[in-house]
Amino acid sequence: MPSKLAISYQEVTKRFGFLAAVDDVSLDIAEGEFLAIVGGSGSGKTTLLRLTNRLIEADGGTVMVEGEDVRSVDPVALRRRIGYVFQSGGLFPHLSVADNIGITPKLLGEPAVAIAGRIDELLELVQLDGASHRDRLPEALSGGQRQRVGVARALAAKPRIVLMDEPFGALDPLTRDALGEDYRALHRKLGLTTVMITHDMTEAILLADRIAVMRGGRLLAQGTPAELSSSSDDYVLELLSTPRRQVGRLNALLPQSGAA
Numbered sequence: 613m614p615s616k617l618a619i620s621y622q623e624v625t626k627r628f629g630f631l632a633a634v635d636d637v638s639l640d641i642a643e644g645e646f647l648a649i650v651g652g653s654g655s656g657k658t659t660l661l662r663l664t665n666r667l668i669e670a671d672g673g674t675v676m677v678e679g680e681d682v683r684s685v686d687p688v689a690l691r692r693r694i695g696y697v698f699q700s701g702g703l704f705p706h707l708s709v710a711d712n713i714g715i716t717p718k719l720l721g722e723p724a725v726a727i728a729g730r731i732d733e734l735l736e737l738v739q740l741d742g743a744s745h746r747d748r749l750p751e752a753l754s755g756g757q758r759q760r761v762g763v764a765r766a767l768a769a770k771p772r773i774v775l776m777d778e779p780f781g782a783l784d785p786l787t788r789d790a791l792g793e794d795y796r797a798l799h800r801k802l803g804l805t806t807v808m809i810t811h812d813m814t815e816a817i818l819l820a821d822r823i824a825v826m827r828g829g830r831l832l833a834q835g836t837p838a839e840l841s842s843s844s845d846d847y848v849l850e851l852l853s854t855p856r857r858q859v860g861r862l863n864a865l866l867p868q869s870g871a872a
C-alpha cells in the first residue's frame with residue numbers, strides 16, 4: 613500500500629570544497645517509518661541529516677519534507693517542525709531540565725501554564741520523575757538521563773519527524789539498550805517518523821524498520837535487514853555479518869544457562 617512520504621531525498625549532493633560529503637543520494641522515508649542510517653566515520657550521515665532541516669543547504673538535488681521542497685520553507689519554522697536529538701544531548705548547560713525542554717514552546721510564544729503542563733507530560737513520556745528532575749541542571753544528570761531530556765526537548769513542539777544523530781552512542785550498553793527500546797515505543801505511540809544515525813548495525817537491526825547504508829557520501833544500499841542480507845555489496849554484507857559474528861562468539865563464551 614503506498615504511504616505518504618515524510619522525507620524524500622532526490623539526487624541530493626552536498627560538497628565541502630572538492631569533497632562530496634553527500635553524493636547523489638536518493639532515498640524516500642515513509643510517514644511513520646523508523647529508518648536507521650549506518651556507515652563509518654565521515655560517510656556523510658550527519659551531513660544528510662543536517663540537509664533535512666536546512667542546517668546546511670544542498671548543492672544539488674532536492675530535499676522534500678512532508679511534500680514540500682525545504683528550500684521553500686523558512687528554515688527556523690522547518691527546524692521547529694522537526695525534532696533533533698544530538699549525540700551528547702545538546703542541552704543548554706545553564707538551563708534547568710524544565711527550561712531546556714520548554715525552550716521551543718517558549719520561543720513559539722505558548723502560554724507559561726501550557727508549557728509547564730507539557731514539560732510534566734514529556735518528563736513522564738521519557739520516564740523521568742518530574743519532581744526530582746525538573747529543576748536540575750544538565751551537569752547533575754547521568755548520560756542516560758541527559759539523553760532522555762534531549763528526547764523530551766526534541767518532542768516539545770510536537771514534531772511529526774524526529775532526527776537523531778547517534779543519540780545513544782556515548783552510553784553504557786544497558787542504558788543504551790533500555791533507552792533505544794523506550795524510544796522505539798515512543799516512536800510507535802506518537803506515530804513519529806524517525807531517522808536515526810548509528811554506527812552500530814545491531815542497534816539498527818533491533819530498532820529500525822529499514823536501514824540505509826552510506827559510504828563515502830553515497831547511499832550503498834537500503835532496505836529491511838532481510839533485504840540487505842541479499843545485497844551484492846561486500847561492505848553491506850560485512851556490516852550485516854558483524855552482529856551474527858558477535859552472537860556466535862558470545863554463545864561460545866557464555867554458558868547456555870547464563871542469565872537471560
Ligand SMILES: Nc1ncnc2c1ncn2[C@@H]1O[C@H](COP(=O)(O)OP(=O)(O)OP(=O)(O)O)[C@@H](O)[C@H]1O
Pocket residue numbers: 628631633651652653654655656657658659660
Ligand atoms: N562543515 C564542514 N566543512 C568541511 N567538511 C565537512 C563539514 N562537515 C562535514 N565535512 C566533511 O564531510 C564528510 C562527511 O561528514 P559527516 O559528518 O556527514 O560524516 P558522518 O558519517 O556523520 O561521520 P561521523 O560518524 O564521524 O559523525 C567528512 O569527510 C567531513 O570531514
